[in-house]
Amino acid sequence: MNAAILVLALLLCVAVSAILVRVTRLPLPLTQIALGAAISVPDFGLHVDLEPHLFMLLFVPPLLFADGWRMPKREFFRLRERILALAFGLVLFTVVAVGYLVHWMIPALPLAACFALAAVLSPTDAVAVSALAGRAGIPKQLMYTLEGEALMNDASGLTAFNFAIAAAVTGAFSLTQASVSFAVVAAGGLGIGALLGWALGAFQQWLAGWNRVEAQGSIAMVLLLPFAAYLMAEELGVSGILAAVAAGMALNLKSAQRDPGAQTRIASTHIWSMIEYVLNGVIFVLLGLQLPDIVGKGLEYSYQDHGLAGPMRLIAYALAIAAALVLARLVWVWLLLHVTRLYAIWRGDDAPHLRPLPRRRRLFLATGLAGVRGAITLAGVLSVPFVLDDGTPFTGRNLMIFLATTVILISLLVAAIGLPLLLRGITVEDDPEAEEERNARLHACEAAIAAVGEAARRLDAQRGDADGAAPASDAAARLIANYELRIHGLREDQDTPQSVAARGRAELELRLVGIDAERRELTRLHRVEAINDTVYNDLLYELDVRESALRLRGRRAEA
Template sequence: MHGVEAFELVLGLLVLVIGLHWLALKLRWPPATALLVGGGALAFVPGLPAISLDPELALVLFLPPLLMDGAYYTALGRFRRHLPGILSLAVGAVVFTTLVVGVVVHWIIPELPWAACFALGAIVSPPDAVSARAVLKGVHLPRRLEALLEGESLLNDATGLILFRFAVAATLSGVFHTGEAVQSFAFVAIGGVIVGAAVAAGWVFLARRFGDRMLVMLITLLLCWAAYLAGEAVHVSGVIATVTAGLAMGWYQHVILSADVRLRANSAWQIMVFVLEALVFILIGFSLRGAIERVGGIGAIPTSWVQVIIAVVLTVTIARFVWIFASEAILEIARKAGLKRARPLGWRQATILGWAGMRGVVTLAVPLTLPVDMPGRDLMLISAFAVIFATVVAQGSSLGALIRKVRPVDTDPLAKMAMPAAEAAMARARMAVIEELAYAPDGTLIHPQMLEEHRKRMRFMERYEEDASAAMDNLRPHFDVLLQAIAAGRTELIRIHRAGLIEDEVLHELERDLDVEELTITFQRGD
């Protein structure tokens, strides 16, 4: 494909993303479902060029920023608190699913080597961070359940990739040592943490010393790829390195990045993540065409393969429920035995956790890296696509309805300080500084308006802390008036600019001030 044609194709895909995303909003579908189905349907339209997705490029292009995005916004306190449950899902459930899928596939096709069966299991076993984030947007979940799903989606790709590499090596060499595999797994995981922490430390060092905000934004945006590529370069888990760096950046950015850099970088980052996330699902759908053509078309798929594909889809779904509810039973037994830290989720949250097992970019890209002489390679490709479609379309589309039907209850204890109390504490700290600096050394009041303004704010915050709902109900009409005043100021600013009375530089400066003021009021209204 010519370079200009490739660029036109990318632009066409972006237009397609806009159309499908708008359609999903109108139909109230998860955007991932519309993008996946739309891409898959369009891939078979006659005359459209075939799109092949380089697997190594897919992993290095899409996975690091989307993992970093999840890690950056992860609540680190809840992540640490629920780490045993996260590891149970990210490691235990993935290993269990890999083994169960391998056994089922070997039972249906005995001639396929055991290691190849387990390789297929490793491909389809890890739920995907991209799919989970895309489907769970706008869905309200209990905090513990949200922490488990977010943490699992960040770490289980590493488990699946490591298991996959072991299984492929065992298939091609015919040799597998459990002890060596466990040691290698531990080395790759711990090494990923060390590399990620080192890369994050480098980011902290540079961000504190670069005076130019564009340079700080650039190294912040590139951190995900730096961590991933560094991990892969030293043969440890690039996934875990990226997640570690993302968690560290999310923790330190509050004290390292200026407000200006943080706002600008977040805006650029959100646009980039939206585009990459959407293109992932579009390209998954388009890639289905190549996989079907490689086996000679849908009609050429053997009956035994159809049985395997159906069995794999059912197995990955059932195995997840089995692991989760078995873990629930163990926690319940431990709780009754007097172990206070054992807190079962309950059947409501466990049901949602079991159904939220969407697969995505890793399950797509990994089988495309299989050697040509790998036994069962085409079967693995078709099975992987089937699992992605079944989980994203079926589970992703019905997850919101399931949550509304089951109505999970948030059983996590509340924090000691709610938002009204936190805002009141901040207001008291600001008031203390204003009261100190509003007077000159000789006791003369030099900032009377500022002092009165903060006293009014302090009195409001005290009422807000006592009854947040009533305070906001009284304040919203005030905010509405301010927003209308800002709109009038914006209209007048544009009028005098269009009349040629001010220069463009003045327009941009004053418009920026209005934007910041409007954004501040919008945040205060809680919109």
Template structure:
């Protein structure tokens, strides 16, 4: 086997896995450590003759990495919470992306007058969408308020669709396809509308199929194909594949409780592993691009290029802050309905959102996807790389400190979740006991009283355990064997518990995270009842 193949497919993933394991053990943000390690490895390998280069393949990122990462994030998101923050998410995933595109495009065109405006706008679209993987990882570890995390997740789910569409419009205008402002707006509307329609159609079809599958392995394998099918189906008709994938993921995640317990348990584990593997490879690849990008700048004035890079990096960061402050407060001044429906965002929350603008591999992939004869392609690649590395390291490394300094915390929500979980467990146990009384009302209890007693004790113990975690300290006959009867009745009780929990989620009495946590406990218990 060729040495290059071994390095690319064995050694690099193994090194990335070791670095990620170290970061997890020490509580460090793994994406940032992987970027730094990639930079170091790239610089060392550039000085070693015979070492292969690691040029990022845009098709690999957009077709292999992006769909499953988006789908997994959407699957684990909350449709109800996303619906509550749809206005700020829309302002950031659409308005902020277009604003950043315009700011960066105009700035670069002013600094480099020979660069066509369309090419400058292409760069703006490339660096406009943040990648919230690193920010969300830090936010969850430090316990940020749920609304802030939901806005970050929602922005990262939808902003790629806006940015990639703007990127295609700008590239098309640059290569002479004659795109007008009205035509660009039409492309946006078509890409979004068709992507949404395809996503909804596939979501219903996939939901129908997964509901009827009893083979867990087959269902899990199909779930791995869903993001790729969704993306390619939309891209085949020049619609937004990103939006299609996100719609399918959010839809299926919201109705995941309709599938069997085995599908939920296996699917959760599978996507955790897929996420982990893809993320460590993606962030490791970012740093490895440095030697290749630097080689493309040979012959240019390094100080001038460095000045361009710093100016673009600052513009990206400042544009986000400039947009977020009025975007957070101006609509409240103009609309009474918004004031009544949404809480006033604290200034600390706005500051955290403003600093959570780390860019990622999608920006690099889009830059590498520029045609070889694109004006100033090497310069645009370098500027993109500096923005990605600069935001990841400067904002990413200082993000935890900012959160602590501003004392932004979601501790009250954690207590509220625990209280809501205890109440949900109590309501679910009550429903389970009521279902048990229905099932045993025909005399079964007289024959197998010990079975019913065990079931009743189990339900009561589950409800009492939830309250104790809060610190309160309170709390067919015939040939069917007692063990078979116990399993059958307990499954019926678990179904009754799930029904109550889903209804409480839909009524917004508990959050999706609470639902998933409690449902996972029920799934594990049902798994112990299963027999081959």
């Protein structure tokens, strides 16, 4: 199929899924997967041969870069023990435990291939978890841990997968050499990504001293950064995935030291939001396109060779592997929590981030179900070579692809059903970010009052009107009154959080009603040609920015 038509078809599927999700009430990832599977039937004739290396280049770097950019750095460093233990320790534990289980169930599959299958199943997908949890939501501390884990375990899982595949292809493996190589690959990827992110941040800071530098040009350089970090790291033989993650985190840290301007921030936020939505949607549609071909043909061939027992055996294998992945995750999380608690007690640290996260059994089980597998697993397993070094076929390649694809589907379905049930009605600790936000707003308003008053006195002194008029002071008084009203409302939040929350929701709704009325009136004025297109578009843009800020505040309040 023509590449242009294919791209347009995938984008159309992503657009249609946004409508279907309101009708089906299914989580968005499952809706997109079902849509992809539906259009892959022979009558439609839309089939895609997924090229793993091209997939990794086009989709993985920008998504991981955006995750690294967005990941709260303070929480990442506070939770670093948990994140690294899940991203590296859990991957190794999964490779060994699940690898030996697969070899015990399927002795004909070589042990190295079993380890490779377990390794490619170890990366998780935090984006899918957030979407599958639905309205129940996930406690922020748990979500930060899952996001940090997903950032790192893509690299650790795929690196372990590559070592296992190399051992299966060549028949040789050295634990010492593999450990050293893994450390070099990880450190090299992190170093290259951090260096490139810091360099681009410094370059943008230098550009900020120029006048009239377009925001779009700066954003275009940022869009190219994840691909540059990934390609450079892969060319040097280190982890391109970790390079993309480190580039996002480093650029964010460097960018925090400068002010790129409101236009750049607004444009960057909208552009990255659209990129993430489209790329994630295309990934799940592509996954759906692969399902009928891989799963359907696998079951069909097994039925032809072994009768009804063949497909039943394959499904049993997939269910057993999916259950083993959840069990391995639960065991590791249980051990991690107890070790973390003992270490905190020994260190005398009772910080909130070191307390046991799943205080209740349901939250603990939700942590286990949150290990959803996604497109990284599919792209990795499809990269298994067809032949060994001696020219013989790779034993069990089709079986590995079938099992990995089926486990992805099982993990998605189980999480879609289980997570909302487990998280529904669960009580969590007070969100510390709410208090931080309130204090930040208070300090910002107080700083604004001081700055406005000082600027007004300076402007009036410069004017030096003979009649004693002080227009700047009059304008400042109105602005300061507005700020003081906001401070009064913020200070009330501390005493009556429930009533203030209800009042805040009502105020938000009324503000949105007012903005909608302003927009309708502007449209009427434009229709009768009382204002031209330029004035109309500029005023609409101001209203859109205000509405976006209000809706963002509303989403944060509901989180």
